Amino acid sequence: MSEIKWGIIGCGDVTEVKSGPAFNKAPNSSLVAVMRRNAAKAEDYAKRHQVPRWYSDADQLINDPEVNAIYIATPPLQHEEFTIKALAAGKPVYVEKPMALNSEAAKRMVAAAHQYGVKLSVAHYRREQPLFLKIKTLLEEKAIGDIRFVNLQMLQPQQSDLIARSEENWRTNPEIAGGGLFHDLAPHQLDLMGYYFGEIEKFDGMALNQTGQNQVDDLVTGHILFKNGVVFNGTWCxxxxxxxxxxxxxxxxxxxxxSFPMFGHQIKVFVDGTEERLDFLPLMHVEQPMIEKVVAYFLNEGKNPCSGEEAVKTMELLDGFTR
Known part of the structure; x- marks a missing residue:
């Protein structure tokens, strides 16, 4: 296999700019088919993005002989089913975050990858963005010395611009999303903590539905002790x-x-009473750096940028903070 020919299951809003076009821009990669349950919308997406084929049935896309890798961008409810079907068909999978409805589903996906001997990567794509890679370098170089603790705050109004818009508000339906907006935004943040600080010793948290406007938590706190002694404290409201x-x-x-935002373009480094600001250009397609790494991994030219096993640990944190 010299080129990854992608099929997208779930060509909805998240694939319009964040990820979809990047499959044609990454080296040795092309997008050859898309699927959405609404046939008219699948056809429209294919025409607008110059994709050769479209389907309204996931099985048809998975069994398309030209498609040799699958990107799953449906809501989390379908991640497990479609991932396992694609793996069983011998096609490597790149699946959106959160990896699944819960950690048990995520573990079944990892088990299927091992059972069928097929590659699985998870879209914790901030790992490969220049801003977050720079932070990793600063930590490794001990630019601020030995790490003591992390404080994270994600506080948003109910109509936050950070929260992706969709035709149906599935992100606040626990049967579809696994949880609320915490489950939509926190996976990136928690994954980065593991990426930066390694193995976890223990964790706990608390979650509340303070407004009662839907069935999901709108306030979550979480605490992690890493095996290297770093302590993480997070608040999401x-x-x-x-x-x-x-x-x-x-x-x-x-x-x-x-100091840095999760949805921003500047790092501030404070050392010995001085402040250094590092600015980064916004990415046109925020997933492109990750997709390039996944393509290389699927072509046996690089390592897995985010394995299923790593993503399971993030799912366990989500479950632990909200149980």
Missing amino acids: FTVAEEDQIDHCEIYGSKGKI
Whole structure:
């Protein structure tokens, strides 16, 4: 196999700009088929993005002989089913976050990848973005000394611009999303913590539905002790006043701190009373760096940028904080 020829299951809003076009821009990669239950919308997507074929049935796309890799971008409810079907068909899978409805479903997906001997990657794509790679380098170089603890706050009003829009508000339906907006946004943040600080010693959390406006938690707190002694504290609330919204993460070390947003383009490094600001250009397609790494992995030219096993650990945190 010299080229990855992708099929997308679930060519909805998230694939319009964030990911879809990147499959044709990554080296040795092309998008050859898309699927959506609504046939008219699948056809429209294919025409607008110059995709050769479209389907309204996932099985037809999976069994398309030209498709040799599958990107699953449906709501989390379908991730397990379609991932296992694609793996059983011998086709490697790149699946959106959160990996599944819960950690048990995620473990079954990993087990299927091992059973069929087929590759599986998870779309924790911030790992490969320049801003977050720079933070990893700063930590490895001990730019702020030995790491002590992390404070993260994600406080958003109910109509936050950070939360992806969709025709139906499935992100607040636990049967489809596994949880609420916490399950939509926190996977990226929690995955980065594991990416930066490694194995987890223990964790706990608390979740509340304070407004009662739907069936999901709108306030979550979580705490992690990593095996290297780093402590993480996170707060997510999706019902604060407009003027109180915050997207902020601070990593404290023995010599200073690193401050950055999860949805922004600037890092601030404070050491010895001085502040350094590092600015990054917005990415046209935020998943393109990750997709390029996944393509290389599927072609046996690089390592897995985010394995199913790593993503299971993030799912366990989601479950643990909200149980």
